[in-house]
Amino acid sequence: MRIGIAGAGRIGSMHAENTSTLDEFDDILIYDPAPDRAARLAQAVGAEATEDLDHLLTADAVLICTPTDTHPELVRRAIKAKVPALCEKPLAPSLAEMRTLVPEIEASDVPVTVGFHRRFDPATVELHRRLRAGEVGRVYQVHAVCNDFEPPPGEFIATSGGLFRDCLIHDLDAIPWLLDEPVTEVYASGSVLVDEAFADIGDWDNVTATLRFPSGAQALLSASRHDPVGYDCRTILYGSKDTLAAGLDPRTPVNSLEPDGPRPASPYRGFQDRYRLAYLNELKAFAAIASGGAGNPSPAEASLRSLALAEACEQSVRSGLPVRLA
Ligand SMILES: NC(=O)c1ccc[n+]([C@@H]2O[C@H](COP(=O)([O-])OP(=O)(O)OC[C@H]3O[C@@H](n4cnc5c(N)ncnc54)[C@H](O)[C@@H]3O)[C@@H](O)[C@H]2O)c1
Numbered sequence: 001m002r003i004g005i006a007g008a009g010r011i012g013s014m015h016a017e018n019t020s021t022l023d024e025f026d027d028i029l030i031y032d033p034a035p036d037r038a039a040r041l042a043q044a045v046g047a048e049a050t051e052d053l054d055h056l057l058t059a060d061a062v063l064i065c066t067p068t069d070t071h072p073e074l075v076r077r078a079i080k081a082k083v084p085a086l087c088e089k090p091l092a093p094s095l096a097e098m099r100t101l102v103p104e105i106e107a108s109d110v111p112v113t114v115g116f117h118r119r120f121d122p123a124t125v126e127l128h129r130r131l132r133a134g135e136v137g138r139v140y141q142v143h144a145v146c147n148d149f150e151p152p153p154g155e156f157i158a159t160s161g162g163l164f165r166d167c168l169i170h171d172l173d174a175i176p177w178l179l180d181e182p183v184t185e186v187y188a189s190g191s192v193l194v195d196e197a198f199a200d201i202g203d204w205d206n207v208t209a210t211l212r213f214p215s216g217a218q219a220l221l222s223a224s225r226h227d228p229v230g231y232d233c234r235t236i237l238y239g240s241k242d243t244l245a246a247g248l249d250p251r252t253p254v255n256s257l258e259p260d261g262p263r264p265a266s267p268y269r270g271f272q273d274r275y276r277l278a279y280l281n282e283l284k285a286f287a288a289i290a291s292g293g294a295g296n297p298s299p300a301e302a303s304l305r306s307l308a309l310a311e312a313c314e315q316s317v318r319s320g321l322p323v324r325l326a
Helices: 010-021 037-045 068-080 095-108 122-132 154-159 163-179 196-200 276-291 303-319
Strands: 002-006 027-031 048-050 061-064 085-087 112-114 139-147 185-191 206-212 218-224 232-239 243-246
Touching: 002 010, 010 027, 010 037, 010 061, 010 276, 027 037, 037 048, 061 068, 061 276, 068 085, 068 095, 068 112, 085 276, 095 303, 112 276, 122 163, 122 232, 122 243, 122 276, 139 163, 154 196, 163 206, 163 218, 163 232, 163 303, 185 303, 206 303
Parallel strands: 002 027, 002 061, 027 048, 061 085, 085 112, 139 218
Antiparallel strands: 139 232, 185 206, 206 218, 232 243
16 A cells, blocks of 8 residues: 655654554655655655645545644545545544534545544553453543653644643543543643643643543543653553553553552653554554455544543633533
């Protein structure tokens, strides 16, 4: 398969390196409007660089790895050219834009997968399987942590859409997917403790959110733009039959103070490292979807829910009140 990559920044570079190692992809074409960026990445991974979006869309499938506010236009260009797309999350910067875009995608019959990589992460997928199989019993609580090792670069922060839409959205997608229940209420809180630059754009760098589900299960989520020990993303699920965790291993960046407790020698340093297998699985699954026939584990329609929750969390922080979901 000839794969096109739009955007040669952090995630585009990682996907380019990964596609170059997978048998599913024969040729790679890279497009980025920033001078030399596509050319440099293409040289590093043995790909072809282009400055022409129409040429990129001659590929068999495309990865959209550009700033979030450019996703809707690029997705529309891809579906118009009938090129299956894997679009990074979130699919659109706002719920209003996503509500216009999703019906267009569905009417097009062109597969669009959203880059919620947790849906391809082996431990998270196993958690999903065990929940469906009834092995966890009745779900009582979920605790989820999503901490960056270091804040992202300044130029990214301005285009990120904020901590809820950029980071916590992974949990806002994964937890209702795991529990197979819609969220009925969110209550969120935010602070600026790392860098005033976040306050300058009306964002927070440390947030928490509680989610309530119709069954009575509750989830407690937190995210931070800085964790001095490493990149910490984990989900712990407490049920009536078992307590299970995804993201808890000898590299989890937590220094235990117990005599025999873990003190990781090489803690995870970033999303590329922590979710290496998830990103590879995501690309393999996308190749199968784009080639025809395979089911889409992260469809555009499903991502309406996580963005609605991210916006509800922002509303809750600003109002100081819980927000009920329709
Ligand atoms: N799934 C994940 O774990 C994950 C991780 C990081 C980022 N992301 C998402 O990926 C997207 C990109 O994030 P990033 O960190 O790589 O950003 P980045 O700023 O590092 O890179 C974005 C790149 O896109 C280029 N670009 C800008 N407009 C473009 C256009 N119209 N066409 C083609 N290229 C264009 C920029 O020149 C830049 O090279 C965001 O939507 C972000 O939310 C997802």
